[in-house]
Amino acid sequence: MSMKIKVLVIDDHPLFRQGIRWSVEDAKDMEVVGEAENGQEAIKLTERLMPDVVLVDINLPGLNGLEVARVIKRRDPRIGIIVLSVYEDDDQLFQAIKVGAAAYSSKDVNPDDLLYYIREVAKGRYLINESVLAKPHVATRVLHQFRELAATEDEQTSALFAPLTSREIEILDCIARGLSNKEIANELSISGQTVKNHITSILSKLQVNDRTMAVIYAIKKGWIKMGYSNHTEAIEHTS
Numbered sequence: 712m713s714m715k716i717k718v719l720v721i722d723d724h725p726l727f728r729q730g731i732r733w734s735v736e737d738a739k740d741m742e743v744v745g746e747a748e749n750g751q752e753a754i755k756l757t758e759r760l761m762p763d764v765v766l767v768d769i770n771l772p773g774l775n776g777l778e779v780a781r782v783i784k785r786r787d788p789r790i791g792i793i794v795l796s797v798y799e800d801d802d803q804l805f806q807a808i809k810v811g812a813a814a815y816s817s818k819d820v821n822p823d824d825l826l827y828y829i830r831e832v833a834k835g836r837y838l839i840n841e842s843v844l845a846k847p848h849v850a851t852r853v854l855h856q857f858r859e860l861a862a863t864e865d866e867q868t869s870a871l872f873a874p875l876t877s878r879e880i881e882i883l884d885c886i887a888r889g890l891s892n893k894e895i896a897n898e899l900s901i902s903g904q905t906v907k908n909h910i911t912s913i914l915s916k917l918q919v920n921d922r923t924m925a926v927i928y929a930i931k932k933g934w935i936k937m938g939y940s941n942h943t944e945a946i947e948h949t950s
Contacts, residue, residue: 716741716833719762721753721779722795723772727818731766734822741829750774757783762790763833768818769796769803777810784811791832795820807839808927814838837927879916882909887926 718741720728725748732743745760747753750771757765765783769776780792793814794807807815813832816825831838878899885895892910896903913925 716764716829717744717760717762718742718829719745719747719753719756719760719765721747721750721765721767721771721776723748723768727768731825734825735829737822738826741826741833750776750779753779754782754786757790758786761787764791764793764829766793766795766829769794769807777806780807780812781810791835793828793832804839812839837924839927879909879913882906882913883926886910886922 718731718735720731720743722728722731728746728748732746735741735743744762745756747756750773753765753767753771754774765780767776767779771779776794780794783790784792788811791814792810792812793816794803794812795816795818796803797818799815799817804815813836814828816828820828828838881899882895885898890898892903892906895906899906910922910925914920914922917925919925
């Protein structure tokens, strides 16, 4: 018999926690191992219970859900984080990405969908990737920081990004904006075959399997800088 997925629920509303517990208990492959109503309690429970997946409300009293997620991921990167919010917001999505969340969803999510998210996140998958590329402004912010970090000169960053050329960074930028290979070729004035060659090279260098994973690779590794400048906002509005 396979081990059940261990789920920790963090939310300050008892009724919402109970609703998640009922949904999870209906599934045979997972169980709620604990509940917490605030961030401090959640961090202690995480260390004691070692859950596979943590569901955390973004608007917790005191230490908010994003801060809780950041602490948990730093202490145990193995744990998958699903950030839940009353309403979906691009800025919250961007912040969830930066703290290492694997998924981001509104709290009115269908129970079956939530169970799917839990199973996928428990497998180490990042469902947040699809959310990023579906929102051009968020993708632009992500790629701007990715490119900015790649351009820095410190030794650690140089080692991380040495395999990527400036042209490959441009290709990633185009992919994040949802451009097809043909559109990328037109924008960069190169052939379609050249675009394909660059993408193949990027996937090989970053050791990922698809375009989406290439774009958010830096996020998963925690290479994205915290915060963003007014310059980033300007790029968003002109992109």
